[in-house]
Amino acid sequence: MAGAGFALVLGPNYSVYGEHPRFEHLINMRRSLLAAVRLASLGVPVAPNVYWWTERDLERWCQCVEKLKIPAVAVNAQTYRTEKDWAFLLAGLKRMGEKLGNRVTVFLNGLSQKDRIMAARGMLPKVIFLSRDLQMRAQHGRVFGARKKEYVYGNAPTLFRENLNIFLRQTLDM
Known part of the structure; x- marks a missing residue:
C-alpha cells in the first residue's frame, strides 16, 4: 500500500455503538489508532478514523492528534440518523473544530443532506465531505x-x- 502512491488513506473504521459495553468502545478506539499507527510505520500516509462516546474520549483523541501532529482525521457520520444522534455528532465536530483548528483536515464520511453539510461545515475549519x-x-x-x-x-x-x-x-x- 505504501508503494501505491496514495496521497492519503483513511484508516480502518472501528465503530463505537452506544448499546455496546464501554470496554468495547475503548478497545475499538484503540484499534482505530493502532491500525493508523501501523500503516504510518509502513510509510502509508494515513488519517485515523475517530469515534467517541464521551466528551473525555473526544478530548483524548484531540490530544493524541495534536501530540502526534496528525494532519488529517476521518469521522464516519453514516450512523447518526436521529436528531438526538445528529446533535451528539455536531457537538463533537464543534469541539474538534475548536481544539484542532485549521491545522487538521477532517474527512467527514456519510453526509449528503444539504442542511447537515452546512451545519458540519460551520463547525470545522477544514473539512472534506465523502459520500457513497x-x-x-x-x-x-x-x-x-x-x-x-x-x-x-x-x-x-x-x-x-x-x-x-x-x-x-x-x-x-x-
Missing part, C-alpha cells in the same frame, strides 16, 4: 436530490457524474 450516496443512487437509476420513487434511465457513470455535479453545486454554493 452519490454512487449508490447512480447504480439504482436515481438522481441526487430526487424523491425516492423517481428513477432516471441512463448508465451509472453518467448518472454518477450528474449526481456529483449536483452535490458539488450544493456544497460549494453554501
